[in-house]
Amino acid sequence: MSETQFAEMATRWYDQNARDLPWREPDVGAWAILVSEIMLQQTPVVRVLPAWRAWLARWPVPAALAADTPAEAIRMWGRLGYPRRALRLRECAVALTQRHDGVVPTDLDALLALPGVGSYTARAVAAFAYGQRHPVVDTNVRRLVARAVTGLPDAGPATRPADLVATEELLPVEPARAARASAAFMELGALVCTARGPRCGECPLAEVCAWRAAGRPAAPGPTRRPQQYAGTDRQVRGLLLAVLRETVGPVPGERLDLVWTDDVQRARALAGLVQDGLVERAGADAYTLAGDRRLI
DNA sequence: CACGCGTGGAG
DNA sequence: TCTCCAAGCGT
Numbered sequence: 001m002s003e004t005q006f007a008e009m010a011t012r013w014y015d016q017n018a019r020d021l022p023w024r025e026p027d028v029g030a031w032a033i034l035v036s037e038i039m040l041q042q043t044p045v046v047r048v049l050p051a052w053r054a055w056l057a058r059w060p061v062p063a064a065l066a067a068d069t070p071a072e073a074i075r076m077w078g079r080l081g082y083p084r085r086a087l088r089l090r091e092c093a094v095a096l097t098q099r100h101d102g103v104v105p106t107d108l109d110a111l112l113a114l115p116g117v118g119s120y121t122a123r124a125v126a127a128f129a130y131g132q133r134h135p136v137v138d139t140n141v142r143r144l145v146a147r148a149v150t151g152l153p154d155a156g157p158a159t160r161p162a163d164l165v166a167t168e169e170l171l172p173v174e175p176a177r178a179a180r181a182s183a184a185f186m187e188l189g190a191l192v193c194t195a196r197g198p199r200c201g202e203c204p205l206a207e208v209c210a211w212r213a214a215g216r217p218a219a220p221g222p223t224r225r226p227q228q229y230a231g232t233d234r235q236v237r238g239l240l241l242a243v244l245r246e247t248v249g250p251v252p253g254e255r256l257d258l259v260w261t262d263d264v265q266r267a268r269a270l271a272g273l274v275q276d277g278l279v280e281r282a283g284a285d286a287y288t289l290a291g292d293r294r295l296i
Numbered sequence: 297c298a299c300g301c302g303t304g305g306a307g
Numbered sequence: 308t309c310t311c312c313a314a315g316c317g318t
Contacts, residue, residue, distance in 0.1 A: 037314065042303095044313045079303060080303075081303040082301055085301095120316090121314085141314090190314075196312080227312085232300090
């Protein structure tokens, strides 16, 4: 059977089963789609929904965000996680304002050059906002292709050029249909062909799935070692940032000392936040979110 | 290219 | 409870 059969079957399923997510509405602009894609990097849909609405209500165009401080972006980011994304999204807004007349570019290379925009996000915007024909390869798509096409239980840990090629070969020729197929693949991976407990009984590709045909073999070993969190600098950074987000004005170092008892690790985490541009010193022994003007 | 980077919910 | 993991990016 032809490769684009996958796309046709997935798209037909998508027509009936797609979630109605707000960034998929027809009149949503490229800026709103870009914001959604950045927020969705490693953060589940349910948590992104309210944050996305609030963000766009406050900063409906890139120039509005570019004119505000990093501190406000970090605060609006709330608890979505990986707050460096908030910083990059604001830098992205600055770049759009300065170099692109406040408009999200349509060219893939121009998109890739934006802060916080990598291979996945650039192609997602080009496809979903502008209807271009590009393989849109995220973790869901890689898993779906690994199983349905290759017959492997899972994809490798990182996106490789070969993943783009393999996915591109599944896409219909017509750009608009290719973009819809990409959305369908992602939705299938998110709802049916999940990492744990795949629902093959509901899968429109079940009849042609190489992994299912092979008897759904399990992965040999752990595909990737689980990410640690408890006790890491990442946890300490999160604790420090939570205090800084919620406090108006400079936070005394004394207050930050309370979040973690290990002086060495706490200092390292704080220095990392400063290094990353999330936090800055405010006085002898006090700190604020970067560029914070909400003093007192 | 392997690693660091938050947070919270599901199984 | 604890483990896994969720539309990645930058270095």
